[in-house]
Amino acid sequence: MKNLINSFKSQFLEKQRRKEAEERRRFPLEARIKKHIVGQDGALTTVASAIRRKENGWYNEDRPLVLLFLGSSGVGKTEMAKQVANYLHKGNAKSFIRLDMSEYQGKHEVSKFIGSPPGYVGHEEGGQLTKKLRDFPNAVVLLDEIDKAHPEILTIMLQLFDEGRLTDGRGKTIECKDAIFIMTSNLANSEIANYASELRVEARQRLEAYNKELRNEEKIPISKKFKDEVVRPILKRHFQRDEFLGRINEIVYFLPFSRSELIKLADKEMEFWAKKAKEKHDIELKWDNTALDILCDGYDMYYGARSIKYQVEREVINVLAQSHENEEIHRGSIIDITGEDQTRILKIRLVEKGKRGELIFRDLPLGHKHPVHTKLANSFFR
Incomplete structure (x- = not known):
């Protein structure tokens, strides 16, 4: 039997x-x-290749997979980690563990990380990492801003990355050889951004010289020379230990967005607000590529996709919130958003039907006289 x-x-x-x-x-x-992620084809290929090796059994089963994501804020590092966890564990909430390493800058914070030893306050609660790993040993663990962690935390990581096990404050060992550890850092973000910008300019000039399409301009390869001579010395200078860097399986580079990728981000953000406007107020939003291009002028390389999100809120959502408060728009309204290429100014207009059925466009006030705070604008869609 x-x-x-x-x-x-x-x-x-x-x-x-x-x-x-x-x-x-x-x-x-x-x-x-x-x-879920705009651009970052190079980073996506590197991560997918590492996951594919693990899924098909072509990896060292005695050690967890360790990745380091490098790039400025708002370029998709955290979202990439979330999507890897969602893909591997079918959306299980416990499969994604996120820790902000800026909370572990002091030596005394080690006990919060792995748990206090017996006899100390809070030893029964366990550490923030060990407790969650015990519940889900093969989780995807995101260690955000690893460069801010205390050196004692990095020492703990050496054992964890090398042997796939971690001993908590109570002396209990947790096996996590099947886990994936993803660290993020802003180290060398300026160097990576400047390098990518220079390569994009060169690619654009080369393609324009041959009258070719500019779509390939987005595919920016990171050369081995740049990695070895620029990025690695910065990492070694900060972490001050080769053995820590040697335990990282892949260093993944996230680049600033190209103009076409920014337009996709702006379009994605407008679709988000259009859906909310329809659900909350039965208001229809329409926009064109000129409007998207003007919204992209608010891009800040150091804030990434978040700067586009804030620009949409400032230039579009604030106007709608103020117009709604002044009863200038109502349920069933159609809002047309366009712009003038020369002046780089958005036009937000209410579309109405005249007596003979013709369309009438009426400009909405841009809110310069009575500015609306972003929180008020967001409350319009709650």
Whole structure:
């Protein structure tokens, strides 16, 4: 009877493995993450390759997979980690552990990380990492801003990354060889941004000289020379230990957005607000590419996608919130958002039907005389 049960179990596991493999072939990781992240093709390829090795058994099973994401704020590092966890564990909330390493800058914060030893206050609660890893040993762990962590934390990481196990404050060992650790850092973000900008200018000039399309301008390869001579010395100078960097499987570079990628981000943000406007107030938002291009003027390389989000709120949502408060727009209204290419000024207009059925465009006030705070603007859609 026992042999029969084991046989059925083996058949079920093999069938499940084949089903998952077929699903991965039909819907690869790159295609799934691409739905949620704009640009970053190079970073996506590197991450997907590492995950693919792990999924298909081509990796060292005695050590967890360790990745370091480098790039400025708002370029998709955290979102990439979230989507990897969602892909591997089918949306299980416990499968994604996120820790802000800026909270562990002091030596005394180590106890908060792995738990206090017996006899000390809070030893029964366990550490913020060890407690969550015990519940889900093969989780995707995001260590945000790892460069801000105290050196004692990095010492703990050496054992964790090398042996795939972690001993908590109570002396209990947690096995997590199947976990994925993703660290993020803003180190060398200026150098990476400047390097990518220079390469994009060169690519644009080269393509224009040959009258070719500019779509390939977005594909910026990071050369080995730049990695070895510019980025690695910065990492070594900060972490001051080669053994820590040597335990990282892949260093992944996230680049600033190109102009076409910024337009996609602006369009995505407008779609988000259009959906809210329709659901909350039955108001329809329409916009064109000129409006998107003007919104992209608010891009700040050091804030990434967040700067586009804030620009949309300032230039569009504030106007709608003020017009709604003044009863200039109402349920069923259609709002047309366009712009003038020469003046780089947005035009936000209410579209109404005249007596003979013709369309009448009426400019909404831009809110310069009575500015609306962003919180008030956001409350319009709550």
